[in-house]
Amino acid sequence: MMTNLFSSFDPISSIMHLSLNWMSTLLGLIFLPYLFWFIPSRWSMLWSLISAALHKEFKVLLGLNNPGGSVVFISLFSLILFNNSLGLLPYVFTSTSHLAMTLTLSLPLWISFMLFGWFKHTQHMFAHLVPTGTPGPLMPFMVLIETVSNIIRPGTLAVRLAANMIAGHLLLTLLGNTGNSLSMLLISILLMSQILLLLLESAVAMIQSYVFAVLTTLYASEVN
Template identity: 85%
Template sequence: MKMMTNLFSSFDPLSSIMNLSLNWLSTLLGLLFIPYLFWFVPSRWSLLWSMITTTLHKEFKTLLGPANPGGTIIFVSLFSLIVFNNSLGLLPYVFTSTSHLTMTLTLALPLWISFMVFGWLHHTQHMFAHLVPTGTPGPLMPFMVLIETVSNIIRPGTLAVRLAANMIAGHLLLTLLSSTGPSLSTSLVYLLLISQILLLLLESAVAVIQSYVFAVLSTLYASEVN
């Protein structure tokens, strides 16, 4: 029990002043790192980020369709926020806010609720049509409505759990491997360091991929209500 407590302590927001958790301020660290890079224009970093956001804008615009030309801004911003928090979590002694459902549900639930409210108010017939796939036999229609309703309701939960679980899994694996270091011989320590570096590279890729998946799925859910 003590081992598990120590293992998960890196995900526990313990630092606080007057019951205000200071660890969550790590979400705002991007404001300290990003702005000065963009004052030196054109720099390599700003050109790279501009290329990434332009590519995402074009892809999200294709998913949303011509009816929402400016809707891509919120999803590109969502991707930027998540990828930066995921990347910051790989730094030592930096709290990974996206590994908590408190953070991921805060991002997913308001988006899903806004999509649902907009869809049912402005495209009611279209939303009803989504509950029964084309070609469904008559006797199966009530079951399909129930299945589609449940799958629709759990969407924000799956978005939040997917992001948080992927962030937790990688960090736990890194923590477990690093905890074995003091008991290993010198030759095995070198092997451990190589494996940790490879895992860190994998986690860097996962941080970007999960941010992209979260943003793309949110865009797909938004495109379904139009």
């Protein structure tokens, strides 16, 4: 019995005190190898089309100076999408609903962008702190605002992804725990609402992985 509403998100499955829940992060690798030697199917063709579309979009955002950088962000999109989608299955731990996972993705990328930008394009990074057309008296305030907004970027990326994953899972858990005390009519209504929420969560899983990858790509493009 859960003593806390958030207990459904706790990594508690273990063998010899070794947590196994975080191993679900690697489940997405199961779906990748067969693309290389199996006969192409509709799913593999669909994934190839999605990867090609993302490559075209990320290539435009990154510019001509970094044509191969889109591979990193497509891989990031794939990792988050697999974890978000597999987390909707029963008894599968959703690692992207924890800040430990989302911060691990966003913070190293942001730090690498900042180090590259400040060491390679120092003048551009200073110029980026003051938007074009800013009046002279407002420049110190704009520098402060831009600095703060730049510092909180990895936190907002991580919190956005984790909060969206937690919100839907909590709602599904709350509704599912009320089924024991309902009549057959209300249970049928509850079942339909759970199916609709599951469809909504599937859309959220795809949208949030896309948003995370696009925002990371935009942050990378600003340092060039």
